Amino acid sequence: MQLKQQRGQLIILSGPSGAGKGTVCQAAMAHSSSLKISISATTRAPRGEEKDGVEYFFLDEAEFEKKIEEGAFLEYAKVHDHYYGTPKAHVLQMLDEGMNVILEIDVQGAAQIKEKLGFGILIFIAPPSIEVLKERLVNRQTDSDAQIQLRMKNAMSELKQATQYDYVIVNNTVDQAVADLEAIIRAEQCRSQNNLEIIEEMLM
Structure with a gap:
């Protein structure tokens, strides 16, 4: 008997500019064909x-x-x-x-989506320190000093929202951040409520 395919996980990803959300997403998708960005x-x-x-x-x-x-x-x-x-x-x-879908959304949008759908894994991507965050923004060489200061101010506000998330991934290195993301997805797939249909089919 072929078991029903498990539904994909909705991963709602947020974090300040410069934390590396986009880089982590692209690297994670290169690792897994079942991971898609909306x-x-x-x-x-x-x-x-x-x-x-x-x-x-x-x-x-x-x-x-x-x-x-x-x-x-x-x-x-x-x-x-x-x-x-x-x-x-x-x-x-x-x-x-059966795809695992990433939504890269700001902190306000993340809460709205989970409330509207009633499900979703909230993951906050954080820099290892404020100093590293500022260094990453400066090294981009795409923003003026005023823009960098604004992004830093916004980052402090966004970091305060991290406690509202299910998980926090500290992006020291992209490889470790991707490994953490993959581990979270695997753990969520193994939650009992996500496998009740499989158990029920075996008991029939």
């Missing part, structure tokens, strides 16, 4: 060789606002005159297919 929808125009359904789902403003009214987004925001949102149906479809 594609956001946006009203901004494609850049360069960006393709619809690959980097983003590109919608015009009327389409996006219609989907807001329909409740089609897990969360959305308007940034620099463009909408960005997480399509609910796309995420749920990947979970039903």
Whole structure:
């Protein structure tokens, strides 16, 4: 008898700018074919060789606002005159297919999504120290001193929210952070409530 495929895990990932969320996500996906990052929808125009359904789902403003009214987004925001949102149906479809889905969301959006869906693993990616965080931001060489100071101020506010998360991964090195992420996903997959259907099938 073939057992039913286990539903994927929803991983809601947050952390301050410079903590290395994006790097950890990309490295983790390179390790596992069952790990996917959710594609956001946006009203901004494609850049360069960006393709619809690959980097983003590109919608015009009327389409996006219609989907807001329909409740089609897990969360959305308007940034620099463009909408960005997480399509609910796309995420749920990947979970039903057994994929583990990462949503890289800010601390406000993370709480909203878990409350709306009633499930999800909240993981906070933290730097090993404030000094290392500032060093990483400076080494990017993409932000002005004023922008770096603003990001540092925002980071202090975001760090205060880490206690609201299920797990905290301190990103000393990317390899260790990925190993920690994979260990969390494996542990969550082994939770009793995630395997009750398998047990019940064996008892039938």
